[in-house]
Amino acid sequence: MIEPLIEALRFTFMRNALMAGVLVSIACGIIGTFVVIKRIVFISGGIAHAAYGGIGLGYFLKLNPVLGAIVFSVAAALGMGAVQRKTRQRADTVIGVMWAIGMATGIIFVDLTEGYKADLMSYLFGSILAVPSSDLLIMLLLDLVIVALVMLFYKELLAVSFDETFATVENVPVDAIYLILMCLIGLTVVMMMRVVGLIMVIALLTMPAAISGQFVKHMKTMMALASILGVVFTTTGLWLSYLLNLTSGATIILVSGAAYLLSLAAKPLIRKLD
Amino acid sequence: MSTEATDTQREVISVQHLWATYDSEPVLEDINLSVGDFDFIGLIGPNGGGKTTLLKVLLGLLPPTRGQVCVMGKPVKEARRYIGYVPQSVQFDRDFPISVWDVVRMGRLGRRRLLQRYTAADDQVVAEALRSADMLDLRDRPIGALSGGQRQRVYIARALATEPKILLLDEPMAGVDPQVSASIYELLSKLNEHITILLVSHDMSAISSHVKTVGCLNRRLFYHGGKQITPDMLEAAYRCPIDLIAHGVPHRVFPEHTSTNS
Numbered sequence: 385m386i387e388p389l390i391e392a393l394r395f396t397f398m399r400n401a402l403m404a405g406v407l408v409s410i411a412c413g414i415i416g417t418f419v420v421i422k423r424i425v426f427i428s429g430g431i432a433h434a435a436y437g438g439i440g441l442g443y444f445l446k447l448n449p450v451l452g453a454i455v456f457s458v459a460a461a462l463g464m465g466a467v468q469r470k471t472r473q474r475a476d477t478v479i480g481v482m483w484a485i486g487m488a489t490g491i492i493f494v495d496l497t498e499g500y501k502a503d504l505m506s507y508l509f510g511s512i513l514a515v516p517s518s519d520l521l522i523m524l525l526l527d528l529v530i531v532a533l534v535m536l537f538y539k540e541l542l543a544v545s546f547d548e549t550f551a552t553v554e555n556v557p558v559d560a561i562y563l564i565l566m567c568l569i570g571l572t573v574v575m576m577m578r579v580v581g582l583i584m585v586i587a588l589l590t591m592p593a594a595i596s597g598q599f600v601k602h603m604k605t606m607m608a609l610a611s612i613l614g615v616v617f618t619t620t621g622l623w624l625s626y627l628l629n630l631t632s633g634a635t636i637i638l639v640s641g642a643a644y645l646l647s648l649a650a651k652p653l654i655r656k657l658d
Numbered sequence: 659m660s661t662e663a664t665d666t667q668r669e670v671i672s673v674q675h676l677w678a679t680y681d682s683e684p685v686l687e688d689i690n691l692s693v694g695d696f697d698f699i700g701l702i703g704p705n706g707g708g709k710t711t712l713l714k715v716l717l718g719l720l721p722p723t724r725g726q727v728c729v730m731g732k733p734v735k736e737a738r739r740y741i742g743y744v745p746q747s748v749q750f751d752r753d754f755p756i757s758v759w760d761v762v763r764m765g766r767l768g769r770r771r772l773l774q775r776y777t778a779a780d781d782q783v784v785a786e787a788l789r790s791a792d793m794l795d796l797r798d799r800p801i802g803a804l805s806g807g808q809r810q811r812v813y814i815a816r817a818l819a820t821e822p823k824i825l826l827l828d829e830p831m832a833g834v835d836p837q838v839s840a841s842i843y844e845l846l847s848k849l850n851e852h853i854t855i856l857l858v859s860h861d862m863s864a865i866s867s868h869v870k871t872v873g874c875l876n877r878r879l880f881y882h883g884g885k886q887i888t889p890d891m892l893e894a895a896y897r898c899p900i901d902l903i904a905h906g907v908p909h910r911v912f913p914e915h916t917s918t919n920s
Contacts, residue, residue: 421754536773543764546756553717553743554767554820601755601800 389623398622400520401512401632405618407523408579409592411530413611415572416593417603418565422545425590427464427566430479432573432585434460434486439507439577440493449507450522453574460486461570465563510581510633512622519578526571533568537561542603579618580633591640592617595647599654617643667694669731670740670824670854671716676725678711685711689725689879693824698846698855699881700869707876709858710746713826716856717743730823739768742817742853744827747809752802758812759797762787765819784819791815791845807838814845825849827857843868 392398419428435457442452464482468475494504506514534541540561543551552558576585596609621636628635671693678686686708693699703709714720715727718734729737742765765787766780788794791811801809810830817825825846831839846855847868858875873881873891880891 421751539764539767539770539776540772542756542760543767546754546761546764547745549719549745550743550764550816551767552719553738553741554764555738556767557772597753597755601802602757603755606755 388627392626396517397513397515398626400515400517401622402619403520404512404515404523404579405622405636406615407520407527408575408588409614409618410527410611411572411575412589412614413592413596413609414530414534414607415568416589416614417597417607417610418541418545419569420590420593420597421603424468424569425586426476427468427479428569428573428589429586430464430483430486431457431460431566431570432577432582433483434464435570435573435577436490436507436582437486437488437493438490439504440490440497443497443504444493450519450574450577453507453577454571456486457570457574458567461566462563465566469559469562506581507577508581508583509631510577510579510584512579512618512632512636515578523575523578526575530568530571533564537564541565580636584633584637587637587640588614588617591644595644598647598651613643667696669693670695670697670729671856672726672728672731673716674726676712676715676727677723678708678715678720679723680711680720684723685877686715687877691879691881693854693856696850696852696854698850698868698870699857700872701856701858701875701879701881702872703858703860703875705860707860709860709875710828712875713743713828713858716826717741739820740823742820742822742825744810744813744817744825744830746828747806747813747832754800754802756801757797758788758793758799758801758804759784761801761812762793762815762819765816768820783821787815787818788812790818790849805838806833807835807842810834810842811845814842818849822853824854824856827855829859829861830857831859831861 393402419425435453437460438452438454438456439449440452441456442449445452460482464479467478467482471478540551540556541564543554543556544558544561544565548558551561572589573582573585576588580588592610592613593606595613596606600606600609617640618636621639622632624630624639625632625635669692671691673689673691676686676689676691677684689712701709701712711720715722716729716734718738727734730740763776763780763784766776766783769780770776785794788797791814793808793811793815796804796808796812801812804812814825814827814830817827827846830842830846834842846857849855850870857869871881871883871885873879873884875881
């Protein structure tokens, strides 16, 4: 079983895929931790689907769809973040609406675009096996931006996540910090589209962090462990999908899902041992 | 009615004719309050009576509809740095991965600007705050693993880490059993030697004798700088006659229960 896998490493597409998995896991580990702790999984899903509007627009304007995705993603992130903070009631309805409108806009733009549009599915379901080296560079840059911003504003992000009221009293610019976090989620979502596709972004964003959160009690450790788990899941998922000839994105998700369920089962057992 | 701080006492909080509304419902009506240096005031009131709202106004989290509020002679937003805030322990995620030390360290945020890191001096203040609250041993414990009383001490330590002149506490004994609550009141009493304290609570029976002066707050403020809550204060605040049950504490907060109280 190992032989074909080592063989596979000779292919550029496979090496790129593994690298993409690693790069995405760094972002997911860090940002996913915030998403899980602050319980903003729904907003993250909304941002991911709204980003599809950007992909459609990108196609329509004959630009790299990823650029369109970044613009829509960040716009959706800021919009949904603002809605969540300013509206007292039914924020999740508004988010659901933006989610749907973004998605539908993307589909319409694609309809209006002439020419061959076969690789749309790849944005929805992922195409980690078709990651060009240029995309890897973009992912690396996004990772650097994410890591830099989180490091720079770590103490504010922590305070805002834990106790917003107290942070406000301490004169932390809570709204601005929250929106920065939203933008980081937007950037992470765009990175993840290649690996698992928009539709399953929530899964890779939350599962590694959720698993790690069950076992560690410090945020930085949680982020690190989540990133490592992300690498394990994407690599395992890739190998399995290669061996069994299955869709890689979905395989990665199933590996993560299985690990999550195992961790839920293991937790009470571990507690008994303590 | 209001009390003036004595001549020798500096006025640290001044509230004049304060009205506050929430969704156009009046929550505070014509509040006048003067808090002097090193006062220790307990305000009792029913839920929905504006206790948290008053604190929010003092912290600059809610703008008054009418009236003037000054803290340390300055407008509230400027004066936030003099106030240590101990909020009500609301919905709290037991799984939040943060240690006691990191929670208390948040109190230093007001002293650090956006891109500045915490310094060694900050760490000293944090350690001292934890020591005062008797929580230094548990500094590395995740906050979710603490009991209610321990968590309250940590929140008090966090407020202390801001190096405040005034402590504002919202329902500090909520979810804390009476023995633990007594020890927390002792802590507050000790802190009161160099910090002014104002706390609000709905729990009449728990207001301790450590509090120097008490009043009632239910949209309107019934505070006369007195050490006891008289039956008419209670009736005015709660609008119905209430049977008083006084705990046998040495310095009674409530007056003797006589047979004329109904």
